[in-house]
Amino acid sequence: MTSTASSAATAAPHRSAHLRLDGIGVSHPGRRVLTDVSLTVATSERIGLIGENGAGKTTLLHVAAGLLVPGTGTVRRPERTGLLRQELELPATTTLAQVVEQAVVEVRALEHRLTALAAGIAEAPDDAATADAYDTVLRDAERHGLWALEARIETVLGGMGLARLPRSRAVGELSGGQRRRLALAALLLARPTALLLDEPTNHLDDDAVDFLADELAGWRGPVLLASHDRWFLDEVATGVVDLDPAMGPDESAGGPPRQGTSSTGGYSAHLAQRELARRRWAERFAAQGQERERLQEIAEVSGREIFHTTAPKSEGRITRKFYSDRAAKTVGGRVRSARHRLDALERTAVGAPPEPLSFAGFDRGAEPAIDADLPLVRLSGARVAGRLAPTDLELRAGDRLLVEGPNGSGKSTLLAVLAGELRPNGGAVERQGSVAVGRLAQDDSWPDLSCPAEAAFRSRLRAGDRAPTLAELGLLRDGDASRPLGELSPGQRRRVALAALVAEPAPLLLLDEPTNHLSLALAEELERALEDYPGTVVLATHDRWVRRRWRGRVLPVRSGAD
Incomplete structure (x- = not known):
């Protein structure tokens, strides 16, 4: 999860079922959004992206989808990767039926392809190439559920609470929640290999969330989802990637905290692992401060002692010089050692744990003039x-x-x-x-x-x-x-x-x-x-x-x- 890459090129989609991002960095004018983020989502893994608002979750999903070219890093994604955006852009005049048909257009095309190939086989029964092509398309049709497509459409629309809407209803006539659920339904019907989901449970009721959780549990490809739904993350995620720099710097070197630290399990498991990591970070930072103070004291106090070293007054001048030179050499060596160790400490210094935004709560102000005996x-x-x-x-x-x-x-x-x-x-x-x-x-x-x-x-x-x-x-x-x-x-x-x-x-x-x-x-x-x-x-x-x-x-x- 923490490996890096320096190339600024984003690779084209490939046939691997894994989704891999290496060393992703993205900057906007005047600010850095993502810094050296690396993660891999394997087949059947469901990784939850979390972090403060503005931490870069949506940006990372857009990079993964190929909609945004990062300043640094590389992306490897399956050929068929689908993104559910947090904010939707659908033409107001588009009907529900058109959205559904566009989602399943590739599956419908398999049916037309099978028909054409079957006709070719009928005309030339001994054409091996046509027969092989037919077998290949037939396997694709079975894998994508061509024969059960109509039932699948009804199941998904029902699961998203849209079954009772007329297929002729225009998108512009739907509520924001209905449009959101329609976009999610269309993505599930399209069946891309990899799913990228931005706040998928917003506007979903319990039945729809349960349906989505079941769908994702059986998804064969990688799933990367940004969500603030704690129950959903606990129920669905097989791992969590936190974009907040709050888990601590790399254990082997100094420098800034890493972005994109990972933990296994859902949200509750992540909280426990995050708290342990943050406590260790704070302990390392405190211990570092104590060591810095100790070394500085050696360097400063011992340095002054070099110039105030004396021998017993009863000794002669030559003897006193001998003791003085030996003490100065000993103290000087200790000072040099302390300063070298201070330099090394500063080069690999652990930064202070960042202070997260802390909600100040509601301003109580003056209590309103309300009669408690009467209903508001x-x-x-x-x-x-x-x-x-x-x-x-x-x-x-x-x-x-x-x-x-x-x-x-x-x-x-x-x-x-x-x-x-x-x-x-x-x-x-x-x-x-x-x-x-x-x-x-x-x-x-x-x-x-x-x-x-x-x-x-x-x-x-x-x-x-x-x-x-x-x-x-x-x-x-x-x-x-x-x-x-x-x-x-x-x-x-x-x-x-x-x-x-x-x-x-x-x-x-x-x-x-x-x-x-x-x-x-x-x-x-x-x-x-x-x-x-x-x-x-x-x-x-x-x-x-x-x-x-x-x-x-x-x-x-x-x-x-x-």
Whole structure:
């Protein structure tokens, strides 16, 4: 996992079933994204990529897919390698049927090829070349499931929760989650040898995640996936590669920490191995500091002693000079040895363990004027036609509510009603005065992606001039906070959206899939911060890791479709 290569050329796809990246380095203007990353994904291996938002996971996947040529390093990939992007670009007028047919076009072509070859054999039964070609295509057809293709299409669309959608439906008419699931379904139907998946479980409900996990468990080629889904990584990954430089420098030399350190097993196993490695790194750094101080003291104190060496006063002048010269020689040798060892130590010095971003938590500020004896919001039979069934709900100060349900059941719709952004078609909504609401939408929307992140964050605040910076909140480093939103990763933009709620927390906080795109470390810090949140929290999520540890109320919702 840690071997390197210096060539800047990216090799063409090859017939090996392995995926191999050696010494990958990628730079953007003013910053380094990837440094000397090496990894190999063998057949049937499923390697999870993790790391802070902006650590380069998506960049590495694009390098692996051949969409980005690295500044240094080489890539070897199977001839048929498929990538699921984190953000999709499908023409709005493309229909679901067209997406599906494009995905299986190579399998359909096998059928046409078989038909043509069969006709050739009928015309020339003794043509051995045609017969051999027919046998080869027949084996390919069997391997790619040509005879069960229609059943496979139905199975995959059903597994992604898309079976009930008309095949004539245009992509532009689908929700963001549906488009995402359609792209994943198309990739599974295309059956590339190697799979590259960027946040594959975003927008998937439990049934779809289970289906995907089963698909990947039986995948014959290499799978490299970037994910912040802790449950999914535990369930699916056979190994984890961490792009954060937090596991320590190479044991055999000094220099900067490695990027792309690996561990076996899923996410939980990685946490244990990572913590052990980080503790060893800290111990080595501390021991190095103590040794440096010891050598410096020898060099400085003994150096002064050279010039203050004396012999007993009772001795004669010649004897005193003898003792003085011998002492000076001994001390001088010790000084030279200490200085040589100091030089060697500095050449191979272990760097300090990097300080990760640390989420500062919610700014408590002044407690809102809320009457604890009255509900903040009360829904009585509130419904939205086709989207949310009649719902009764009462929220009071300090409540914790988890909203559960499959895709399309109305979770986001319910949060929009609670926020006052959507008026129900029926039922009633009562609010306690003008209670301020903070809402994190499932999909972040920014009108101007050229706006620097810090300015975009402050534009969403009531008192932007008095708020802490993104760096002070522990959500973005200063260098990233000054960059335009369009240059940030989806996870970094998610942090900017979250920052507005963190800096000015509202009495009622509504979070729709809050862990989507967030790094694993920040997701856990956010969960801990919500436990002490002074207001009321409503959380809608598919994240099983979050749901299994939830200790508040739970509200199952169902669609209002007739």
